[in-house]
Amino acid sequence: MSQFSEETPAGGTVDSNPDYWLEYSNLQKVKHDVIRWYLGGWFPKLTLGQWGSKRVLYVDTNAGRGKHLQGQLGSPLVALDSFLNHDFRDRILASSEVFFYFIERDKSNVNSLQQELKAREPLPKRIGVEAIAGDCFKVLEGVVASLKKEGKSLAPSFIFCDPYGFKVPGRTLRELMTFPRVELFVNVIWRELDMAIRQGDKPGMAALLDSIFDGPEWRAAIMSADHDQRAEQCVTLIRKKTGARWATTIRMLGENRATRYFLLHLTNSDDGRDLMKETVWKACPEGGYYARKSDYPAQQMLIMPEPDLRPLREWTLARLRERPHRWLQLHEMIRPTMWLGKHLNEVVRDLRKEKKVEDFDYRGKKHFSPSNNPNLKLREAA
Numbered sequence: 001m002s003q004f005s006e007e008t009p010a011g012g013t014v015d016s017n018p019d020y021w022l023e024y025s026n027l028q029k030v031k032h033d034v035i036r037w038y039l040g041g042w043f044p045k046l047t048l049g050q051w052g053s054k055r056v057l058y059v060d061t062n063a064g065r066g067k068h069l070q071g072q073l074g075s076p077l078v079a080l081d082s083f084l085n086h087d088f089r090d091r092i093l094a095s096s097e098v099f100f101y102f103i104e105r106d107k108s109n110v111n112s113l114q115q116e117l118k119a120r121e122p123l124p125k126r127i128g129v130e131a132i133a134g135d136c137f138k139v140l141e142g143v144v145a146s147l148k149k150e151g152k153s154l155a156p157s158f159i160f161c162d163p164y165g166f167k168v169p170g171r172t173l174r175e176l177m178t179f180p181r182v183e184l185f186v187n188v189i190w191r192e193l194d195m196a197i198r199q200g201d202k203p204g205m206a207a208l209l210d211s212i213f214d215g216p217e218w219r220a221a222i223m224s225a226d227h228d229q230r231a232e233q234c235v236t237l238i239r240k241k242t243g244a245r246w247a248t249t250i251r252m253l254g255e256n257r258a259t260r261y262f263l264l265h266l267t268n269s270d271d272g273r274d275l276m277k278e279t280v281w282k283a284c285p286e287g288g289y290y291a292r293k294s295d296y297p298a299q300q301m302l303i304m305p306e307p308d309l310r311p312l313r314e315w316t317l318a319r320l321r322e323r324p325h326r327w328l329q330l331h332e333m334i335r336p337t338m339w340l341g342k343h344l345n346e347v348v349r350d351l352r353k354e355k356k357v358e359d360f361d362y363r364g365k366k367h368f369s370p371s372n373n374p375n376l377k378l379r380e381a382a
């Protein structure tokens with residue numbers, strides 16, 4: 001039994017929303033795509049890159065039953081398979097251990113998940129997989145408390161929290177984020193959470209919201225009359241309260257195009273932020289950082305939509321009008337925005353071609369890089 005095991009596993013709790021497993025909408029697909037693609041970059045970055053972590057963990061706090069009733073894989077199998085099928089799997093396992101902890105409260109869901117996991121056996125050495133029956137927040141609180149007591153740290157972890165409802169305790173998220181290289185990916189059930197915030201003065205509700213937001217600040221921080229702006233204010237508050245450097249979201253829209261829930265990625269790592277931005281662009285190639293329920297999940301795009309880079313071009317010209325900037329500086333400056341480095345490179349390349357921008361210290365190499373980091377300056381006429 002591991003540090004993630006609960007002392008008294010809850011028995012027989014009934015899944016409160018069994019219909020969840022009947023459908024597989026585009027929103028569920030996008031959620032799983034984001035996990036698959038992100039982990040595809042995260043595993044090697046943490047183990048083979050500069051961090052060289054000897055052990056990494058994937059934790060699924062609301063793991064579910066493993067498969068939907070029509071056979072589509074649930075998040076535990078998506079995560080496990082993304083590692084088992086990874087091109088660098090054996091290289092990673094040569095120097096690191098990779099553990100998967102799947103926590104699930106409903107006993108029959110745990111049984112079903114265990115069956116699915118059995119079908120993946122035998123697993124290569126140094127991969128650990130454990131399905132744990134219990135309440136995820138009690139399990140996580142127990143883990144944090146015992147690590148603190150022993151003066152130990154949690155191994156670098158990607159923790160996916162995917163409840164049906166919105167009652168996720170903010171204190172637990174904050175405590176998890178204090179460990180180095182722990183990242184959280186939380187499904188925030190915004191429609192219901194927003195309704196609760198609007199009823200925040202009802203008896204009992206305020207105390208619940210204080211626990212979700214780890215304090216009373218939500219009263220003043222989530223004030224806008226607009227549903228989506230309120231969601232942004234909620235993200236800003238959670239980011240601040242958890243102490244995370246970066247918060248990246250992807251909004252999941254219902255039939256009426258309003259945000260039903262959003263997936264929130266919290267990390268302290270610049271690389272994690274960049275990787276999640278790339279992942280979200282892959283999931284939503286038109287930009288906008290949202291997915292629609294009404295899109296048909298199996299639909300393949302014949303022509304991939306191109307992002308409209310005009311706003312980024314204007315942004316770049318505005319920065320260069322202020323003063324010349326090094327190429328890498330501009331890259332740092334777009335990190336808080338939705339734009340990717342490759343978008344900026346495309347804009348800069350076009351501006352150079354059009355002779356609107358000139359570069360100094362250019363070392364004749366085709367591509368810019370940290371060792372070929374020219375100073376970009378606007379030409380007089382631009």
Ligand SMILES: C[S@@+](CC[C@H](N)C(=O)[O-])C[C@H]1O[C@@H](n2cnc3c(N)ncnc32)[C@H](O)[C@@H]1O
Pocket residue numbers: 014015016020060061062063064065066073074075076103104105106109134135136137162163164
């Ligand atoms: C949205 S489903 C999870 C779906 C799964 N993450 C996936 O993508 O395949 C939510 C799951 O959380 C479980 N659950 C609800 N409350 C829980 C709790 N406090 N601790 C652990 N599991 C819980 C439910 O039984 C259900 O299986």
